[in-house]
Amino acid sequence: AHRGQMNRKRAAALAATGSLTGLMTGMLGVGGGFIIVPMMRKLTDVSMHGIVATSLMVIALVGSGGVLATATHGATLPLEVALWFTGATAAGMLSGRLASHHIAARQVQLGFASILVCVALGLLVKAALM
Structure with missing residues (x-):
């Protein structure tokens, strides 16, 4: 199948990539670019610029969530x-x-x-x- 066509196998692989990214981010504070970029490159036809933009969006969302969680637990930023x-x-x-x-x-x-x-x-x- 063409890499641009979404099917169950590709969707499952992308979901697993997202889960692994979340796990690595939660445990080690890393994962966004290190996992998302190579996997999206392998699994999709998205341009490198689009992959980087997607990775940065995920990192921004995860980072914002981390800041909010830290602030709501009384930690000083x-x-x-x-x-x-x-x-x-x-x-x-x-x-x-x-x-x-x-x-x-x-x-x-x-x-x-x-x-x-x-x-x-x-x-x-x-x-x-x-």
Whole structure:
């Protein structure tokens, strides 16, 4: 079947991806881009820009939910730190968005895969040293 056609198997795979993303986010605070991007690339015909937009939307929704949950449980939010981090993140996203128009989708995928490998190796080293 064409990757763009939704069927039960593809819908189940995407739902499983969403569940795994939620599980990893809940346990480790990671998952959005690391899981969504490669799985959507494999299972759909959505463009890389569309996949990134979807991933960012999921991360924003999950992050907003986390902030609300934390605030409603009486935790103090480090507002100054959050504002600096948010500003720097927004600037980085804008830079990345502008750069993405000049970089081939394949190069973006290779860069993303390289970052995943580096992060995985770093986690392995950290776990081995603990």
